[in-house]
Amino acid sequence: MTVMPDSKPKPQKFVGRTVSLFCPHCKTEQQVRPDGVSMFCQQCHQLIDIQEVLHPKTKSMKTTVKTVPLICPSCQHEEQVRPDGISVFCKKCHNAIDIQQTLHPTKQTEQKTTEVKAVLCFRCKAELTPSINAQAVLCKKCGYRNDLQDYHVKGVLSHDIETYGILDVPSNATVLNATARVRDAMIHGKYIGKLTAENEIVLKSGALFEGGLKAYSLVLESNAQCNIKKEFSVKRIVIAGHYYGNIIAGQFVELKKTANFVGSIVTQNLIVEAGASLMGEVKVGPHLRENAEQV
Amino acid sequence: MSSQAQENFLNGDTEIKGNLKFSNALRFDGKIEGHITSDGRFTLGATGEVKGDIQVQHAIIEGKVEGNINAKEKVELKANAQLLGDVKASRLVIEEGVVISGKCEVNPEGRKMADAFSKAGKSGSFSELVEKK
Numbered sequence: 001m002t003v004m005p006d007s008k009p010k011p012q013k014f015v016g017r018t019v020s021l022f023c024p025h026c027k028t029e030q031q032v033r034p035d036g037v038s039m040f041c042q043q044c045h046q047l048i049d050i051q052e053v054l055h056p057k058t059k060s061m062k063t064t065v066k067t068v069p070l071i072c073p074s075c076q077h078e079e080q081v082r083p084d085g086i087s088v089f090c091k092k093c094h095n096a097i098d099i100q101q102t103l104h105p106t107k108q109t110e111q112k113t114t115e116v117k118a119v120l121c122f123r124c125k126a127e128l129t130p131s132i133n134a135q136a137v138l139c140k141k142c143g144y145r146n147d148l149q150d151y152h153v154k155g156v157l158s159h160d161i162e163t164y165g166i167l168d169v170p171s172n173a174t175v176l177n178a179t180a181r182v183r184d185a186m187i188h189g190k191y192i193g194k195l196t197a198e199n200e201i202v203l204k205s206g207a208l209f210e211g212g213l214k215a216y217s218l219v220l221e222s223n224a225q226c227n228i229k230k231e232f233s234v235k236r237i238v239i240a241g242h243y244y245g246n247i248i249a250g251q252f253v254e255l256k257k258t259a260n261f262v263g264s265i266v267t268q269n270l271i272v273e274a275g276a277s278l279m280g281e282v283k284v285g286p287h288l289r290e291n292a293e294q295v
Numbered sequence: 296m297s298s299q300a301q302e303n304f305l306n307g308d309t310e311i312k313g314n315l316k317f318s319n320a321l322r323f324d325g326k327i328e329g330h331i332t333s334d335g336r337f338t339l340g341a342t343g344e345v346k347g348d349i350q351v352q353h354a355i356i357e358g359k360v361e362g363n364i365n366a367k368e369k370v371e372l373k374a375n376a377q378l379l380g381d382v383k384a385s386r387l388v389i390e391e392g393v394v395i396s397g398k399c400e401v402n403p404e405g406r407k408m409a410d411a412f413s414k415a416g417k418s419g420s421f422s423e424l425v426e427k428k
Contacts, residue, residue, distance in 0.1 A: 269392065270389050270393065271391050272387050272388055272389035272401075274403075276401065276403075277403060278400075279401070279402065281398050283395065283396045284393060284394060284395040285396070
């Protein structure tokens with residue numbers, strides 16, 4: 001009868017450097033590979049973390065963490081927390097504590113306040129409160145996109161604009177046959193069309209305006225020219241340049257000494273400086289309030 | 296009327312029905328129904344009332360005028376003045392609070408600018424004015 005040799009491969013002997021290691025549990029000496037991760041003690045059969053036993057400094061470094069005292073805002077119990085922590089449960093009242101807000105309350109509150117401005121939707125007039133730095137805002141009621149950015153015209157502009165920002169037309173630019181609805185307008189160049197401003201329109205020296213105009217305030221600087229052909233509705237007007245057209249201003253009209261005015265004026269208050277030129281019909285008085293405000 | 300350089304004065308008790316003519320300066324606080332003519336300065340006080348035309352060199356109005364004012368030099372309408380009529384002068388000063396209803400023809404730089412402006416308005420564009428400049 002022939003005996004077959006054992007088919008299982010014989011275990012290979014480790015040929016390499018070993019180091020002595022004392023089991024942290026039973027203190028018996030073990031021979032381990034220095035690059036080993038873990039092993040079971042041959043005496044007590046406990047699991048030994050080789051690297052932790054061989055290099056105990058690393059372990060102690062890991063466990064040392066800087067903590068700061070934190071007072072629970074609910075029960076005033078003192079907790080020791082990591083300064084870079086996010087949140088922790090109070091061991092006494094079990095309430096969640098926002099670590100950063102409790103440690104640095106001023107910074108947190110400052111970050112949370114954002115400045116907003118109030119505008120009305122162009123389409124449905126719903127009140128909107130976008131951030132001051134926002135470029136546009138969607139109406140929550142009708143979904144209309146309300147533009148908030150400023151426009152600086154370069155060259156010739158022929159399309160309509162609707163924004164709660166500022167319209168700036170430099171001296172070498174032209175707005176031609178366009179309808180603009182803005183918050184404020186600063187015109188240095190030429191504007192032919194219809195312009196509506198929520199706040200103020202300023203026609204700078206050298207500016208040329210022809211068309212319809214609607215705003216709360218209009219300022220016409222010296223050497224600016226304004227020819228009103230269509231509707232005109234402004235509450236406060238200061239004219240130092242050339243104006244041709246009729247004025248129906250709710251509150252106030254002032255003609256500076258360099259003003260040249262041809263047209264009619266209907267307003268509550270009129271101030272004319274010596275030197276102004278005025279040709280046309282004038283109706284001024286507080287009794288005109290109703291007529292003027294209807295515009 | 297006195298021909299002295301000092302301003303003459305008619306107080307609020309004065310009532311005149313007829314035309315008034317004077318030289319130099321006059322301050323009037325009463326009531327007059329008639330025309331006022333002078334080459335000097337006319338001042339209508341706050342209590343003064345004029346129903347008629349005023350044709351003077353310089354007019355300072357603080358009261359009420361129902362008529363036209365024609366001044367060679369200057370018309371000043373002070374606060375609370377009331378004017379129901381036309382104004383024609385080289386220079387016009389209107390303070391806040393004045394009540395006016397009428398036509399104004401004031402052109403301190405002469406009629407050139409006003410005429411050119413009117414022409415431009417009729418033609419429908421500013422091109423004429425701009426090119427001429």
